[in-house]
Amino acid sequence: MSTDYTDMVVEETTGDVTESLAIGKVVWRRFTHHKAAMVAAVVLTLTIITVYTSIGVGRIPGWWKFDFEHTTDILNPQGRPTMHFAGWKLIVGDHPFGQDEIGRDIFARVMRGAQQSLMVMLVMGIIATATGVVVGAFSGYYRGRLDNVLMRMTEVVIAIPALVGAAVIGRTFGGKGAFPLAVFLGLVLWPALARLVRAEFLALREREFVDAARVAGASDFSIMFKHILPNAMGVIIVNATLLMAVATILEASLSYLGFGVRYPDVSLGNLINEYKGAFATRPFLFWWPGLFIVIFALCINLIGDGLRDAFDPRQRRIPKSKDLSKARVSAPMPTPEEQAAALLEGTKRGRRKGKGADGVPLRPDDESESDGEARRRRFGAWWR
Amino acid sequence: MASFLTRRILTAIGVVIAATYIFYLLAANAGDPLEDLRTSTAKNRDVLIAARTRELQLDVPAPLRYFQWASGAAKCLIGRCNLGQDWRTGQHVESMLGSALGSTLRLVTLSLLLAIVIGVAIGIISALRQYSGFDYGVTFASFLVYSLPSFWVAVLLKQWGAIGFNDFLANPHFPLLSLILIGAVMGVVAGSAAGGKWSRRLVVGAVGGGGTALLLAFLDKTDWFRDPSLGPIVIAGLGGGVAVLVTFLSTGLSNKRALYASLTTVAVCVAAWFPLQTAFRYSIGLTVVGIGVGIIVLGGVIGWLFAGPDRGISVRVASITAGLVYLIIFVDHLMQWWKPYNDSQAIGGRPIATVGSVTPELAGSGYWVGTLDTYTHMVLPVATLVLISVAGYTRYARASLLEVMNLDYVRTARAKGLPERAVVMRHAFRNALIPLATIIPLDLAGLAGGAVITESVFGWHGMGRLFIDALQHVSLDPLMGYFLVTAILLLVGNIVADVLYVVLDPRIRLNA
Numbered sequence: 001m002s003t004d005y006t007d008m009v010v011e012e013t014t015g016d017v018t019e020s021l022a023i024g025k026v027v028w029r030r031f032t033h034h035k036a037a038m039v040a041a042v043v044l045t046l047t048i049i050t051v052y053t054s055i056g057v058g059r060i061p062g063w064w065k066f067d068f069e070h071t072t073d074i075l076n077p078q079g080r081p082t083m084h085f086a087g088w089k090l091i092v093g094d095h096p097f098g099q100d101e102i103g104r105d106i107f108a109r110v111m112r113g114a115q116q117s118l119m120v121m122l123v124m125g126i127i128a129t130a131t132g133v134v135v136g137a138f139s140g141y142y143r144g145r146l147d148n149v150l151m152r153m154t155e156v157v158i159a160i161p162a163l164v165g166a167a168v169i170g171r172t173f174g175g176k177g178a179f180p181l182a183v184f185l186g187l188v189l190w191p192a193l194a195r196l197v198r199a200e201f202l203a204l205r206e207r208e209f210v211d212a213a214r215v216a217g218a219s220d221f222s223i224m225f226k227h228i229l230p231n232a233m234g235v236i237i238v239n240a241t242l243l244m245a246v247a248t249i250l251e252a253s254l255s256y257l258g259f260g261v262r263y264p265d266v267s268l269g270n271l272i273n274e275y276k277g278a279f280a281t282r283p284f285l286f287w288w289p290g291l292f293i294v295i296f297a298l299c300i301n302l303i304g305d306g307l308r309d310a311f312d313p314r315q316r317r318i319p320k321s322k323d324l325s326k327a328r329v330s331a332p333m334p335t336p337e338e339q340a341a342a343l344l345e346g347t348k349r350g351r352r353k354g355k356g357a358d359g360v361p362l363r364p365d366d367e368s369e370s371d372g373e374a375r376r377r378r379f380g381a382w383w384r
Numbered sequence: 385m386a387s388f389l390t391r392r393i394l395t396a397i398g399v400v401i402a403a404t405y406i407f408y409l410l411a412a413n414a415g416d417p418l419e420d421l422r423t424s425t426a427k428n429r430d431v432l433i434a435a436r437t438r439e440l441q442l443d444v445p446a447p448l449r450y451f452q453w454a455s456g457a458a459k460c461l462i463g464r465c466n467l468g469q470d471w472r473t474g475q476h477v478e479s480m481l482g483s484a485l486g487s488t489l490r491l492v493t494l495s496l497l498l499a500i501v502i503g504v505a506i507g508i509i510s511a512l513r514q515y516s517g518f519d520y521g522v523t524f525a526s527f528l529v530y531s532l533p534s535f536w537v538a539v540l541l542k543q544w545g546a547i548g549f550n551d552f553l554a555n556p557h558f559p560l561l562s563l564i565l566i567g568a569v570m571g572v573v574a575g576s577a578a579g580g581k582w583s584r585r586l587v588v589g590a591v592g593g594g595g596t597a598l599l600l601a602f603l604d605k606t607d608w609f610r611d612p613s614l615g616p617i618v619i620a621g622l623g624g625g626v627a628v629l630v631t632f633l634s635t636g637l638s639n640k641r642a643l644y645a646s647l648t649t650v651a652v653c654v655a656a657w658f659p660l661q662t663a664f665r666y667s668i669g670l671t672v673v674g675i676g677v678g679i680i681v682l683g684g685v686i687g688w689l690f691a692g693p694d695r696g697i698s699v700r701v702a703s704i705t706a707g708l709v710y711l712i713i714f715v716d717h718l719m720q721w722w723k724p725y726n727d728s729q730a731i732g733g734r735p736i737a738t739v740g741s742v743t744p745e746l747a748g749s750g751y752w753v754g755t756l757d758t759y760t761h762m763v764l765p766v767a768t769l770v771l772i773s774v775a776g777y778t779r780y781a782r783a784s785l786l787e788v789m790n791l792d793y794v795r796t797a798r799a800k801g802l803p804e805r806a807v808v809m810r811h812a813f814r815n816a817l818i819p820l821a822t823i824i825p826l827d828l829a830g831l832a833g834g835a836v837i838t839e840s841v842f843g844w845h846g847m848g849r850l851f852i853d854a855l856q857h858v859s860l861d862p863l864m865g866y867f868l869v870t871a872i873l874l875l876v877g878n879i880v881a882d883v884l885y886v887v888l889d890p891r892i893r894l895n896a
Contacts, residue, residue, distance in 0.1 A: 152402075156403045161830065167855055168407070168855060252533045252535075257852060258856075293536065
């Protein structure tokens with residue numbers, strides 16, 4: 001599924017004019033037109049802004065009045081949340097997410113936990129992506145003996161199940177703080193990406209533009225990272241994003257088991273672990289950290305899905321028949337693509353028949369992947 | 385093929401050796417087994433430390449100690465395994481692994497089976513209704529479920545699922561409002577899954593929603609939840625439905641012989657219900673399975689006798705029907721034990737268990753109570769595992785079917801006028817299953833390593849639990865035993881997946 005993006009110009013239909021666009025712009029436009037991904041991106045951005053500005057970072061203070069270690073008097077019985085609806089009015093109060101049994105503010109704790117989780121996720125993602133890309137690039141570009149050695153190494157790492165390896169590493173380095181933990185955990189998640197990048201490089205290194213670069217005197221290094229890498233960017237970005245979603249849940253799971261971020265530091269999984277015994281009496285202690293894990297994982301997954309759609313060159317969005325008829329009114333001559341789409345999509349009457357032409361989807365689906373390597377990259381995550 | 389297999393197996397052996405070595409070094413440095421002694425205040429502290437150091441051979445550096453472990457493990461090849469023992473309990477690792485693997489497989493195979501059946505069914509419907517409300521709903525739901533951390537789901541299920549359901553069972557009555565709500569939800573789901581004309585969707589939705597609400601109201605009135613049972617009449621009705629459905633999906637209702645064969649099978653099974661009640665009473669696990677096999681064979685014979693245009697299909701349809709109806713009869717008999725089970729002292733009217741895999745007080749109370757007890761313990765962990773893994777199969781089945789539906793031979797099948805059922809079930813679905821079939825060995829192998837988190841939340845003593853305990857106490861031998869089993873299973877799963885791919889898809893060649 002390798003695609004050459006540099007010398008590719010795509011004609012994208014935009015309402016009334018057909019214009020030629022560089023592939024980067026096409027991808028960007030497709031991504032920004034992906035509704036679910038855009039909603040997810042906005043939600044994620046707002047959440048991250050809240051998480052970092054509320055309690056501040058390090059010495060920089062935030063706008064929230066409590067910090068995550070400070071204890072105050074317990075306001076409501078059992079520290080129940082002060083946030084509630086009075087009629088239609090949302091009342092936030094002093095402790096919107098409630099307080100724990102010794103009076104610490106849950107909102108501040110969740111914010112701190114989310115900061116740590118985000119940091120771990122980002123560091124893990126970056127380390128895993130970088131390792132995967134470098135291993136995959138060398139392996140695919142040089143082939144031969146180096147490829148053999150690197151791929152055997154990858155197989156050895158794959159033979160260690162992610163959660164098992166991560167737990168052992170977490171048991172070893174968890175006490176040293178969240179950052180070193182994240183660095184070492186990054187070393188568990190790279191093999192899948194390395195295999196994908198290798199497949200990409202194997203295909204791209206045979207292309208003419210690589211020959212051209214070599215003839216022009218480019219070094220191996222510059223061919224790999226200046227010429228081939230940009231063309232493999234689609235696969236890398238999509239999978240790095242999906243990897244971050246996995247990293248979020250992996251970190252939360254490890255902390256929950258007690259092998260991740262440890263007391264006195266706070267992370268989202270750690271909070272759930274700390275409060276799991278109190279579910280029956282104080283369910284809110286448990287709701288909020290979980291909700292934030294779900295927000296992060298879900299938003300990143302949706303963004304990753306949007307990116308995959310955007311980068312897949314085989315894919316064309318078919319306008320709905322409603323939009324088509326609207327376009328037909330405004331534009332006197334439908335473009336060939338629209339005509340074809342209309343033919344295959346069928347008019348409203350054709351659609352109702354339910355069989356025949358309209359049952360044939362025009363484009364291959366989002367995640368259709370037939371090559372054996374990509375078979376392994378699948379949605380499931382049995383280790384959970 | 386032979387050379388491919390040899391090469392793969394040799395590589396796999398190399399990988400196992402390298403991976404165990406790395407894992408041994410990692411695990412040996414994961415913590416200090418002397419930790420509790422170092423901080424102890426006992427007078428003979430130094431003696432204790434020396435004793436444990438000698439016992440665990442901590443004075444030998446880990447890179448060398450590995451070879452002692454490996455020489456013991458290598459004896460497995462000649463049938464005399466020595467994987468060491470847990471230093472805290474003195475238990476042998478082989479026996480620990482045996483029992484843990486058994487209970488994990490019990491949990492995991494059921495969840496995997498359910499997840500595959502449910503996921504594939506939803507994925508197929510979603511693909512056939514691409515870009516419909518149902519499709520978007522399923523897509524979003526699978527993203528949501530996929531993003532849920534399992535421990536969170538598990539604790540929520542424990543709280544709302546188990547405790548809520550047990551409270552409900554104490555007084556099993558539906559208020560009118562919840563009946564209407566459940567009916568409405570079912571109606572919307574059924575209607576949107578139906579597809580086609582709006583009028584058809586409305587009818588399907590109304591029937592589905594109304595039927596569910598009425599059924600629940602009826603069950604409520606007859607106090608079914610306290611003392612559930614099906615009885616021969618309901619079994620006959622359900623069996624008839626199963627027969628028609630199986631025939632429709634595999635050959636189409638126009639194949640009258642196959643339909644008659646499966647309906648006859650149902651009649652025979654319902655007739656067998658009466659003697660089976662007595663037979664079941666004196667049954668243990670093996671007899672129940674044996675009777676099941678017998679009934680499936682009987683179904684096959686009936687199909688063979690009915691023959692029809694294609695004898696093989698008749699046999700298959702009748703035996704699948706027989707198996708499914710036997711399952712219903714089995715469930716029916718299980719239900720008859722529900723009331724005694726639920727009212728027993730040990731259960732006390734709170735049947736859905738949240739911890740462990742059996743109720744120890746019920747040991748020795750017979751096969752049926754024991755089975756029921758196992759199932760009530762499995763409900764929550766299985767529900768958790770199905771919930772978090774079903775999304776993967778849904779997406780995979782959907783993508784796979786959509787890809788196949790675009791291919792030329794499907795268009796040809798349509799063009800020559802085959803009914804939609806034949807196009808989907810015979811041409812598209814079978815080929816869409818190929819990539820799915822190849823990920824199942826991988827998943828099974830991976831899951832045998834234990835659903836680490838789910839097991840630890842529900843106190844299930846499986847592989848995952850063994851791993852967590854061993855890691856917590858840095859007990860190297862069980863840890864290595866666990867890792868050896870999971871790594872070998874993973875590699876075997878990988879090889880099986882590759883071979884299966886070649887066997888199922890003749891377009892793919894192994895480059896040996």
